[in-house]
Amino acid sequence: KNEVEQSPQNLTAQEGEFITINCSYSVGISALHWLQQHPGGGIVSLFMLSSGKKKHGRLIATINIQEKHSSLHITASHPRDSAVYICAVKLRDKLIFGTGTRLQVFP
């Protein structure tokens, strides 16, 4: 069993829909990253959080440390949001990555 599990693995949406991607982890962590990777591209850090909720534009990330669960929400989704979204947890000196959620938003 992976230490970091994401769901769903694949997600398609129509432009404008509200999207939720979930991340569950089984280890004690100090922080959690949400990352975005476009096809063939590098990785962009969206959020790093250790408690509560963060918002940046149309993106919202929440974390519940007791339940070992985090969610990434995208409001008013747009085709340019199509990418792989990766959850990564910080465990001591390392990041442990989830397998990613591949999101496609259609016009």
Add this chain to the structure above:
Amino acid sequence: DTEVTQTPKHLVMGMTNKKSLKCEQHMGHRAMYWYKQKAKKPPELMFVYSYEKLSINESVPSRFSPECPNSSLLNLHLHALQPEDSALYLCASSLRGLAGAGVHNEQFFGPGTRLTVL
């Protein structure tokens, strides 16, 4: 300057070649990382430099040789690679070195070098 840059963007090399990947940041970060990412897989950590010293080597084969000449620059020297080493190589940096880094030591990633070994 708030980004991590990597050169080259693409590299094709034969199994007998020697080449180097370069990573640079001017954010004053004191930890730098090399990751390898195969298609449709998450990144795998290879090396971590903290305060210009190699802190973590994830049992990477010796045909990959990292170097950190100064706090802004990280190289990955490649020699006698195999076709299975073809991947996207990502560099990242974070503000603090690993010791006592604490919670808020966010990693910033570069765009990657796509390596093909023939």
